[in-house]
Amino acid sequence: MINKMISKIKKLDAPIVVGLDPMLDYVPEHIKRKAFSEFGETLKGAGEAIWEYNKGIIDSTYDLIPAVKPQIAMYEQFGVEGMVAFQKTCEYAKSKDLVVIGDIKRGDIGSTSTAYAVGHAGQVQVGEKKFRGFDEDFLTVNPYLGSDGINPFIDVCKEEKKGMFILVKTSNPSSGEFQDQLVDGKPLYELVASKVAAWGEEHMGDDYSYVGAVVGATYPKMGEVLRKIMPKNYILVPGYGAQGGQAKDLAPFFNEDGLGAIINSSRGIICAYKQEQYAKFGEQGYADASRQAVLDMKEDLKQAYVK
C-alpha cells in the first residue's frame, strides 16, 4: 500500500491528502436540507448529510489526489450513524482507487491494540468466517504506550500489506508540553522518531517503510531534524493552510528524491467554497471549489518538493 501511495503521488505529481473532516456547519444548506427532509434533524440525518458532502468532494477530486484522510472523531460525534457515514466514506473512496488514511489516533496495549488494528485494517473472525469491520489502508497511531501498543498494529499491517503513521510531533501549539521535553539532551519527539525508524525496518516497502510518522507543518525546523532521523519513513504532515503552515516551510519534510512526505489539507480543501478566493463557486458549487483548491495546492506545493 505504501508502494501504491508513492506511485500515485508520482503519477499525479501531488503529495496531497485531503482531510475529510466534516463538521455539520461545513455542509452546504442544500445537502443538509435534503438529508433532513428524508431522515429528519436526527443523527441519521446528520450522518447522511456528511456522507453526501464527502461524496461530492471525492467525486470532484479523486482524479487529482492519491489519498484521503477521514478524521474519525468528526464521524464518531454522531454516534453509530456517524460511524456508518465513516464506513461509507472509506468504502466509496476505495472504490475510486484512493488510498484511505484512517485518522483514528488509536493506541492501547496487547489484545486491545490488536482489536483496533483488526477493526480498522484487518479481518475479524466470527465463527468460521472473517469480516472487515472498518477498512482503511493506513491508520494513525499514538505512541505513548510504547512497543506494546505499536507491535500489534505492525503485525496486522504486515498481513494486510497496509501501513500506519505514528504521532511524533503534532501540529498544535501545546504539543511541546510533553513532546519537546529533553531526554538525555534531546527532545522526546526525536526519541519517538528513532523508534519509528526502528519499527519501520520491520515492515518495509520498496523504497519506504509501511510505518510512517506524523509531524506538523507548523514545526519546519523540527521537520528537518526528523527527516534525517527517519529517512525511510513517510511523513504525514498536517497543519498546512488553515493551521498556518506554508508551502515554503515544507521543503525540509521532503527527501532529495522529492518524496517522503504527504501534506494534508482539510478545511482548506473541503471548505474552500467558504473562502473569499473561491466564493464565486457558491454553496452549490462547493465540490468544484474543492477541486480548484486542490489544483492550487498542487501548484503551491511544488516550491517545497521540486528540488
Add this chain to the structure above:
Amino acid sequence: MINKMISKIKKLDAPIVVGLDPMLDYVPEHIKRKAFSEFGETLKGAGEAIWEYNKGIIDSTYDLIPAVKPQIAMYEQFGVEGMVAFQKTCEYAKSKDLVVIGDIKRGDIGSTSTAYAVGHAGQVQVGEKKFRGFDEDFLTVNPYLGSDGINPFIDVCKEEKKGMFILVKTSNPSSGEFQDQLVDGKPLYELVASKVAAWGEEHMGDDYSYVGAVVGATYPKMGEVLRKIMPKNYILVPGYGAQGGQAKDLAPFFNEDGLGAIINSSRGIICAYKQEQYAKFGEQGYADASRQAVLDMKEDLKQAYVK
C-alpha cells in the same frame, strides 16, 4: 459524577470497576449459538453475542459494583455492529445505575478533541436539536498532545458534570519506553501527573476532581509517588489479576481516607467461568461465576484500602 462514583464506592464498600472487554471467544457457546442462529455468523451476530454476554454479567453484578468500563476497541473490531453493542451496553449499564467509564483512550487537538468529547460525553447539535451519540460518564484520554488535547474534554465534562481519566503510567511492560524517560531528573509520567493535578483543579467535585489518572497496578512503587503528586485525583488502576497486579501491591494507590483509587478487573471477572476456581459454575453459569469473582475481589481488595 465523581461524587456519585465515590458515594457508590463507599456504600458498596467496593472500589471496583468491571472491565467489559468481550472477545468473542470469551462468550459462552449457548449465547453465540443463539445469536448466530438469529443473525448468522456475521458482524451483526457477533455484536448481538457480545451484547447478550455483557447483559448477563451486568445483571449478575450491578448491585455489587459502582462502575463498569467497556473497552471500546473490543466493540470497534466488529465495525458498526460492534459500536451498536457498545452503545447498548453503556445504555443498559446506566439503566442499572452503574457509572460507565468509556475506555476509549482518545486524544487529538482542538475541534477534533471536542468532537470526541461531544460524541462520548456530550451532546451534538443537529439543526435545532441536540443528541447524544454515545453516552459515557467518564472517558479515558491520552495526554501525548498536551493541553490542546485535554482542555476540550474538560470543557465538555464541566458542562455535563462528567469526568475523565488521563493516561499517566500504563500497566504494560513497554510503558517505560517513553513514559519513564527522565526529564529534568524525573520520569515523564511524573510530569504528566503534575499536569493532571493542575488540570484537575479546573473541574473539582466535593473531595476529588472530575479529572483522574490511569496508573497500572503493575507499578506499585510508581503508584506511591504518583498518589502524592495527585492527591485529589482519582486513580483508575488496570492490571489487577490477569496482568499480574496483586491486592497487597495496591495499597499505595489509596489515600488515608481509604479512597482515591478504583481497581479494574476485566478477564478476571468476565471470564471467571474459565478459571479452575470457578469451573463449577459451568458455561451456562458464567454470570454467576462473575458474581462470585466480584465478591472474592471485594474481599481481596480490603487488604489494600482498609487502613
